[in-house]
Amino acid sequence: MTCTRNRVFPCFVVALLLCTATPAIAQGDGDAATGGQTQSTPSAQDLYTSAQKLFDQGNFAEALIGFRHAYNASSSPNARIMIGTCLVALGRTAEAYEEMSATLREATTRAETEPKYVRTRDAAAKHVALLESKVGKLVVKLVNPAGVDVTVNGTRLPPDKLGVPMAVDPGTLVVTATHTDGRVERREQAVKAGESAQVTVEFPEPPPKKVEPTGPVRVEAPKPAGGEVRRGGPVRTAGIALAGVGVAGLVVFGVTGLMARSRFATLEDECHGARCTDLKYADVVDSGTALTTAANVSLALGAAGLLGGGLMVWLGGPSGGRSAPPSDSARTSFGSPAGPAVGAGFTMSPGRAGFHCTVAF
Structure with missing residues (x-):
C-alpha cells in the first residue's frame, strides 16, 4: 500500500488500525471475526474473509462493501470496526468517526457478557480518540419539525439525528430545510476541526389571509308582479x-x-x-x-x-288576488236626489223614511 502526499493522515490511521485492531480481532475466540458465528452459518464468515482479502490488497472501496455485508449478516462489532477502517482509508473521516463511535457503543455492551469483545471495545475507543480532533460536530435544531425534510450538503438528515451532535468534515456546510407546503429555509455554517456548531431552523408563520370587509347583505323576498298577493x-x-x-x-x-x-x-x-x-x-x-x-x-x-x-x-x-290601488275618491260623499253617490268606503242614498247606509267592503 502506497501513500501520496495528500493522503498521509488516512494512511497513518490505517497503519495504526492494522497494528491495534487486527490483532484484537484475530486473537479472539475462533468465531470472533463474525461475532459468534458458528459453522452452521458460514456465510458471514465467508463474507468477512473475502472482505479482509480485498482490504489487504488495498481495495478499500470493495472491502467496505464486503464488510458491510458481513456486519449485516452477523451484527458483529468486529465487522463494524473494519467498516470504519475502510472509511478512514478512503478519506471519509466523518463517516469513519460515526462508525467507530457506533462500534464502541456496541462492543461495550457486548463485552459485558462476551469478554472476547473487550479488545474490540478498547481498539474502537483509541480510534475515536484519534479521529476526534479531525472532525467537527454539528447540531441541527429544528423548531416544529413536523412535515420538514432536512439535508446537509445535499444529504438527507435522518430524523433521529436532529438535535444531537453529528460528525462532519470541516468546512462550510449548507443546511436546507424544506416544508411540505413548499417553503424552504437555507442556512450556511462554517465548522472547524475539533469544534462544534449549532444551526437552528425555524419557519416563520405565514401571514394571515386578508379578508376584505363587506357590508351587511340585505335579502328581500321577491314580490309578486303587479302587486299580486298569493x-x-x-x-x-x-x-x-x-x-x-x-x-x-x-x-x-x-x-x-x-x-x-x-x-x-x-x-x-x-x-x-x-x-x-x-x-x-x-x-x-x-x-x-x-x-x-x-x-x-x-x-x-x-x-x-x-x-x-x-x-x-x-x-x-x-289563489291570486290583486290589491286595489288607492283612489282620490276614498272619502265620504253624500248622494243627491238624482241618484246614489258612490264613495270609497260606503254609499248613502235617500230613502222614504230617512237616510239608510249601505257599506261595501
Missing part, C-alpha cells in the same frame, strides 16, 4: 301533507321490500332453489311473507298518497 288554501296544505305520507309509504316499501328479498335469498341459498319443507325455516318464511305484504301495502299507500296529494296541490293551489 294565498294558499287549505286544500293545497292538505295535499302537501298527503304527498308527504305518500313519500313515507314509498320509503317503507323500499325498506320492507329489501328485507323480504333478503329473507327469500336466504331460503334459496340454504334450500338450493327448492321448496323449503324443514320446520326450522318456518319463521323465515313467515317473516318474509309478512314483509312482502307490508311492502305491497306501503307501495299502494305511497302511490295513492303521491297521486292524491299532487292533484290536491295542483287543483287547490294558491
Whole structure:
C-alpha cells in the first residue's frame, strides 16, 4: 500500500488500525471475526474473509462493501470496526468517526457478557480518540419539525439525528430545510476541526389571509308582479301533507321490500332453489311473507298518497288576488236626489223614511 502526499493522515490511521485492531480481532475466540458465528452459518464468515482479502490488497472501496455485508449478516462489532477502517482509508473521516463511535457503543455492551469483545471495545475507543480532533460536530435544531425534510450538503438528515451532535468534515456546510407546503429555509455554517456548531431552523408563520370587509347583505323576498298577493288554501296544505305520507309509504316499501328479498335469498341459498319443507325455516318464511305484504301495502299507500296529494296541490293551489290601488275618491260623499253617490268606503242614498247606509267592503 502506497501513500501520496495528500493522503498521509488516512494512511497513518490505517497503519495504526492494522497494528491495534487486527490483532484484537484475530486473537479472539475462533468465531470472533463474525461475532459468534458458528459453522452452521458460514456465510458471514465467508463474507468477512473475502472482505479482509480485498482490504489487504488495498481495495478499500470493495472491502467496505464486503464488510458491510458481513456486519449485516452477523451484527458483529468486529465487522463494524473494519467498516470504519475502510472509511478512514478512503478519506471519509466523518463517516469513519460515526462508525467507530457506533462500534464502541456496541462492543461495550457486548463485552459485558462476551469478554472476547473487550479488545474490540478498547481498539474502537483509541480510534475515536484519534479521529476526534479531525472532525467537527454539528447540531441541527429544528423548531416544529413536523412535515420538514432536512439535508446537509445535499444529504438527507435522518430524523433521529436532529438535535444531537453529528460528525462532519470541516468546512462550510449548507443546511436546507424544506416544508411540505413548499417553503424552504437555507442556512450556511462554517465548522472547524475539533469544534462544534449549532444551526437552528425555524419557519416563520405565514401571514394571515386578508379578508376584505363587506357590508351587511340585505335579502328581500321577491314580490309578486303587479302587486299580486298569493294565498294558499287549505286544500293545497292538505295535499302537501298527503304527498308527504305518500313519500313515507314509498320509503317503507323500499325498506320492507329489501328485507323480504333478503329473507327469500336466504331460503334459496340454504334450500338450493327448492321448496323449503324443514320446520326450522318456518319463521323465515313467515317473516318474509309478512314483509312482502307490508311492502305491497306501503307501495299502494305511497302511490295513492303521491297521486292524491299532487292533484290536491295542483287543483287547490294558491289563489291570486290583486290589491286595489288607492283612489282620490276614498272619502265620504253624500248622494243627491238624482241618484246614489258612490264613495270609497260606503254609499248613502235617500230613502222614504230617512237616510239608510249601505257599506261595501
